[in-house]
Amino acid sequence: xxxxxxxxxxxxxxxxxxxxxxxxxxxxxxxxxxxxxxxxxxxxxxxxxxxxxxxxxxxxxxxxxxxxxxxxxxxxxxxxxxxxxxxxxxxxxxxxxxxxxxxxxxxxxxxxxxxxxxxxxxxxxxxxxxxxxxxxxxxxxxxxxxxxxxxxxxxxxxxxxxxxxxxxxxxxxxxxxxxxxxxxxxxxxxxxxxxxxxxxxxxxxxxxxxxxxxxxxxxxxxxxxxxxxxxxxxxxxxxxxxxxxxxxxxxxxxxxxxxxxxxxxxxxxxxxxxxxxxxxxxxxxxxxxxxxxxxxxxxxxxxxxxxxxxxxxxxxxxxxxxxxxxxxxxxxxxxxxxxxxxxxxxxxxxxxxxxxxxxxxxxxxxxxxxxxxxxxxxxxxxxxxxxxxxxxxxxxxxxxxxxxxxxxxx
Numbered sequence: 244x245x246x247x248x249x250x251x252x253x254x255x256x257x258x259x260x261x262x263x264x265x266x267x268x269x270x271x272x273x274x275x276x277x278x279x280x281x282x283x284x285x286x287x288x289x290x291x292x293x294x295x296x297x298x299x300x301x302x303x304x305x306x307x308x309x310x311x312x313x314x315x316x317x318x319x320x321x322x323x324x325x326x327x328x329x330x331x332x333x334x335x336x337x338x339x340x341x342x343x344x345x346x347x348x349x350x351x352x353x354x355x356x357x358x359x360x361x362x363x364x365x366x367x368x369x370x371x372x373x374x375x376x377x378x379x380x381x382x383x384x385x386x387x388x389x390x391x392x393x394x395x396x397x398x399x400x401x402x403x404x405x406x407x408x409x410x411x412x413x414x415x416x417x418x419x420x421x422x423x424x425x426x427x428x429x430x431x432x433x434x435x436x437x438x439x440x441x442x443x444x445x446x447x448x449x450x451x452x453x454x455x456x457x458x459x460x461x462x463x464x465x466x467x468x469x470x471x472x473x474x475x476x477x478x479x480x481x482x483x484x485x486x487x488x489x490x491x492x493x494x495x496x497x498x499x500x501x502x503x504x505x506x507x508x509x510x511x512x513x514x515x516x517x518x519x520x521x522x523x524x525x526x527x528x529x530x531x532x533x534x535x536x537x538x539x540x541x542x543x544x545x546x547x548x549x550x551x552x553x554x555x556x557x558x559x560x561x562x563x564x565x566x567x568x569x570x571x572x573x574x575x576x577x578x579x580x581x582x583x584x585x586x587x588x589x590x591x592x593x594x595x596x597x598x599x600x601x602x603x604x605x606x607x608x609x610x611x612x613x614x615x616x617x618x619x620x621x622x623x624x625x626x627x628x629x630x631x632x633x634x635x636x637x638x639x640x641x642x643x644x645x646x647x648x649x650x651x652x653x
Contacts, residue, residue, distance in 0.1 A: 368519035377426040379567035383436035425547035441563025446483040448499025501550040505558035517587040577606040
């Protein structure tokens with residue numbers, strides 16, 4: 244996933260008039276500088292006053308919108324009155340002024356509540372509105388893969404982008420809007436046409452009325468120890484999809500991610516305690532020497548689920564290099580999510596923090612079997628207001644600075 248600094252938005256703001264450029268190579272004399280009449284000092288002053296008025300109006304509007312949390316907005320407005328501008332405009336767009344004159348990251352606002360403990364963590368997990376969002380893996384031919392998923396599996400391209408400067412492109416595909424459906428993020432890295440899939444990842448499950456299509460690696464038939472009709476197919480990159488015959492209405496056909504684990508009870512406990520998932524069902528099949536546990540944040544008919552599979556006697560798997568994130572999870576608080584993951588034995592591989600340009604905050608971790616998951620949190624209304632507040636002050640300050648420089652030259 245690519246990210247860019249939010250502070251760039253402060254340095255690329257369009258000002259009401261162009262920057263001053265000397266027509267002489269000498270910096271000691273300004274006799275040859277001419278100021279167009281259209282940019283007279285009085286007109287510039289009027290523009291600055293107008294910009295200041297708009298800024299004040301915007302701040303007042305934000306204060307009204309946040310009436311329910313008026314105390315926080317009051318602190319922001321007080322800071323505007325008492326903090327020197329030289330302190331204000333050295334900050335980037337994701338910082339907020341504190342009443343003592345220091346700067347703090349707006350993303351920490353959501354992390355100032357009472358610290359989590361093993362005694363209260365279960366309460367927070369119950370209140371946290373977690374949801375499985377998408378899975379990320381790498382492909383060797385993006386267009387060929389998209390063609391397969393749309394024409395063979397009936398998915399839609401939800402969004403797509405190409406980032407030449409970072410030498411990668413990606414596309415999100417699925418059966419419905421990302422706001423309510425599970426999705427797949429396909430990532431293509433320039434010049435890499437093949438990946439090692441490994442042995443640890445099982446398959447993606449797709450609910451269909453008539454299992455067929457693609458390179459069939461297992462013909463349609465009942466599962467071992469079960470009665471559900473399934474078939475296995477491969478996409479052009481070698482990733483496996485299990486087509487599951489399901490009768491009746493299914494809200495999201497992309498319904499399952501299957502991972503192999505080395506200890507089923509350890510995996511269940513971790514996903515319950517650290518990720519807040521529910522154990523939907525568990526089945527042991529001694530005859531075929533495996534155990535499965537289905538986990539998720541809702542019923543199998545309503546949302547995508549995670550199927551953990553333990554094969555008797557196998558404690559480790561080769562995970563390859565094809566998977567970016569085996570699962571992405573939406574959360575109300577990435578900071579508390581990271582706390583909980585650490586509390587129950589997970590490793591944080593990306594500390595929680597903001598990505599303002601993407602309107603999100605993120606943290607990533609490894610579970611005890613080494614599978615990587617990421618948690619995402621959208622910026623709150625208050626945090627965006629703080630960002631826009633700093634940006635509006637920057638516009639006013641830039642206008643005043645240019646006005647001061649040019650009037651002194653005149």
